[in-house]
Amino acid sequence: MCGVFGIVYSKETDKLGDSLIKGSRKLVYRGYDSAGFASFKEDGSTMLRKGPGMLEDIIKSKNISEFSGKRGIVQLRWATFGEPNEENSQPHYDSDKDIIGAHNGNIVNTEQLSEQFKAEGMTIRGTNDGEMVVHAYEKFYNQYHDMKKSMMKAQTLLKGDYAFVCGNTELDKLMAVKMGSSLYMGIGDDFILCSSDLGSILQFTRNIVFLKDGDLVIYDDHEYHIYDIHTGKDITRPPEECNIKIEEANLVGYDHYMIKEIHEQPKRVQELLNLLANSQQLVKNFIETLNQADHVYLVASGTSYHASIVGAYYLNHLAEIHAVPVLAGYFNEYYNISPTAKDVILCVSQSGETKDVINVINPILHNTSAKIISMVNVTGSSIAQKSELVLNVSAGLETSVPATKSYTNQLFTFLYVAALAGKMKNLDKANEIFTQLEKIPGLIQETIDTVKEECEDIAALLVKRDSDLYCLGYGIQYGTALEGALKIKEVYYKHCEGMYSSEFKHGPLSIVDKNYPILFPASPADDHMVISHINEIMVRKGNVIVISPQYKGYAKAASRVVVVPDSDHYFVPFSTVVVLQLIAYYASILAGLNPDFPRNISKTLTVD
Numbered sequence: 001m002c003g004v005f006g007i008v009y010s011k012e013t014d015k016l017g018d019s020l021i022k023g024s025r026k027l028v029y030r031g032y033d034s035a036g037f038a039s040f041k042e043d044g045s046t047m048l049r050k051g052p053g054m055l056e057d058i059i060k061s062k063n064i065s066e067f068s069g070k071r072g073i074v075q076l077r078w079a080t081f082g083e084p085n086e087e088n089s090q091p092h093y094d095s096d097k098d099i100i101g102a103h104n105g106n107i108v109n110t111e112q113l114s115e116q117f118k119a120e121g122m123t124i125r126g127t128n129d130g131e132m133v134v135h136a137y138e139k140f141y142n143q144y145h146d147m148k149k150s151m152m153k154a155q156t157l158l159k160g161d162y163a164f165v166c167g168n169t170e171l172d173k174l175m176a177v178k179m180g181s182s183l184y185m186g187i188g189d190d191f192i193l194c195s196s197d198l199g200s201i202l203q204f205t206r207n208i209v210f211l212k213d214g215d216l217v218i219y220d221d222h223e224y225h226i227y228d229i230h231t232g233k234d235i236t237r238p239p240e241e242c243n244i245k246i247e248e249a250n251l252v253g254y255d256h257y258m259i260k261e262i263h264e265q266p267k268r269v270q271e272l273l274n275l276l277a278n279s280q281q282l283v284k285n286f287i288e289t290l291n292q293a294d295h296v297y298l299v300a301s302g303t304s305y306h307a308s309i310v311g312a313y314y315l316n317h318l319a320e321i322h323a324v325p326v327l328a329g330y331f332n333e334y335y336n337i338s339p340t341a342k343d344v345i346l347c348v349s350q351s352g353e354t355k356d357v358i359n360v361i362n363p364i365l366h367n368t369s370a371k372i373i374s375m376v377n378v379t380g381s382s383i384a385q386k387s388e389l390v391l392n393v394s395a396g397l398e399t400s401v402p403a404t405k406s407y408t409n410q411l412f413t414f415l416y417v418a419a420l421a422g423k424m425k426n427l428d429k430a431n432e433i434f435t436q437l438e439k440i441p442g443l444i445q446e447t448i449d450t451v452k453e454e455c456e457d458i459a460a461l462l463v464k465r466d467s468d469l470y471c472l473g474y475g476i477q478y479g480t481a482l483e484g485a486l487k488i489k490e491v492y493y494k495h496c497e498g499m500y501s502s503e504f505k506h507g508p509l510s511i512v513d514k515n516y517p518i519l520f521p522a523s524p525a526d527d528h529m530v531i532s533h534i535n536e537i538m539v540r541k542g543n544v545i546v547i548s549p550q551y552k553g554y555a556k557a558a559s560r561v562v563v564v565p566d567s568d569h570y571f572v573p574f575s576t577v578v579v580l581q582l583i584a585y586y587a588s589i590l591a592g593l594n595p596d597f598p599r600n601i602s603k604t605l606t607v608d
């Protein structure tokens with residue numbers, strides 16, 4: 001994963017540096033291992049400054065604002081091929097330094113290409129796969145001196161999914177290619193630009209061309225030509241006015257985006273409730289699609305998968321819709337046995353760009369008639385574009401890499417759909433839940449207001465013990481437990497395993513010794529099982545911290561209970577996950593880490 005951005009102005013300009021910086025800041029969520037900036041001047045000279053590290057440090061240390069020129073390229077990197085160092089940072093030069101290009105994606109035959117290109121006499125400077133795209137293009141450009149023909153040939157050598165932006169010193173244009181990774185084009189008054197991120201373009205222009213896989217674009221400041229990269233045929237695609245609202249990231253008095261976004265949850269759920277109430281036809285179409293399915297698969301990764309586990313519980317219990325949560329990464333291996341027109345794949349993704357999910361969608365679009373519908377947080381994202389129906393979970397811009405508010409809004413979307421679907425079937429519990437949905441924002445707010453100190457205290461206890469831990473969940477709380485464990489690992493860098501609590505006795509119980517910490521989000525309605533599972537640990541002297549509404553049974557059985565406000569069983573995942581988010585946040589802070597940008601990861605994972 002990574003992000004690319006390439007702009008062409010009508011004439012050489014000093015504002016190029018600032019434009020590249022502006023574009024790059026919107027790409028940082030895609031990778032923050034390294035960053036690089038390049039420009040082409042009218043006299044044929046180039047500038048390329050890049051290196052490992054955080055974007056703002058690179059902008060400063062390499063004086064990017066002094067960049068001038070007519071054309072510029074930026075790349076933000078999240079390392080897959082080659083460690084994050086200067087050579088592997090993008091953009092890359094070709095052998096003679098008269099071509100500069102950068103990619104997003106994975107070229108899986110990098111090693112073989114590197115050997116081949118070296119043997120052909122090219123200068124290979126690093127081990128990054130993006131460099132191979134530049135050399136593949138160089139190989140044919142030196143032969144044909146034609147952008148389109150050279151890239152059409154180059155793509156036949158490249159195995160993998162990618163988006164690519166590149167320029168030659170001798171031509172007054174840039175070229176961009178979309179081959180499985182996101183890429184958009186924006187048309188301005190005196191410029192044209194392409195970028196992996198729609199929001200980065202919308203800061204410059206609302207005139208957007210939505211590029212498709214297989215598009216090869218050659219553009220200057222005032223005109224663009226799109227070709228089918230396989231056949232070379234012209235494609236006519238005029239720009240569309242794009243009205244998507246882009247929020248600006250702003251800490252407004254908080255120390256980190258993570259804590260700000262945790263606090264935003266009540267407001268975002270309330271806004272979502274209002275939006276869903278005003279989108280009844282869309283929601284009913286969604287429900288009808290689910291009702292008509294033989295199989296409903298909820299396909300997602302990471303946090304979105306955890307929301308899908310709780311979502312499956314809601315759909316099954318409240319609406320009698322038999323939904324199965326499936327990790328996107330293994331759907332094609334275990335579930336994709338000839339889906340039929342009566343199967344529904346509901347893709348759940350905050351970014352709408354996750355490659356594991358797109359890997360599920362693409363073969364279905366090409367080979368079967370199963371329906372693809374989705375829940376995303378980013379309007380116009382690749383997954384949204386590939387879906388027949390889209391519910392936007394409307395959590396707003398989520399800047400912190402750890403997902404928090406997008407998770408609660410995914411949960412709420414599932415609950416709303418399930419309760420309405422059940423109500424339409426006259427199911428009593430669904431009727432009851434549907435009329436109480438407006439209580440959820442208040443429930444989350446009250447939780448945040450009442451548990452803060454206790455979460456800080458538990459975080460301090462975990463940091464003091466400095467060990468691994470478990471987060472167990474039963475029934476409706478399985479997804480919450482997985483999500484809590486993921487948050488703790490992600491921002492506190494300690495291993496926290498999330499597990500279905502009845503599995504714990506099948507081996508992992510042996511890890512428990514005196515005071516071994518176990519977090520246990522639970523609903524009182526599941527006490528018949530949860531109390532047994534707590535007891536199995538407590539008699540072995542473990543330290544079980546239950547997170548639940550007030551309930552005597554848990555108070556008696558566990559070492560400690562973090563009491564969340566009383567609520568219906570179906571609402572408990574909302575309050576208890578907030579406690580786990582806060583514990584993770586405070587543990588991260590106490591450990592001296594930055595929860596917003598955990599090491600080694602990125603917000604949007606567009607690679608395998």
Ligand code: M6R
Pocket residue numbers: 301302303304305348349350351352353354357401402403404486490603604605
């Ligand atoms: O954008 P997506 O929801 O598809 O992303 C999937 C995961 O990468 C993501 O949920 C990840 O696990 C979270 N950012 C972790 O907090």
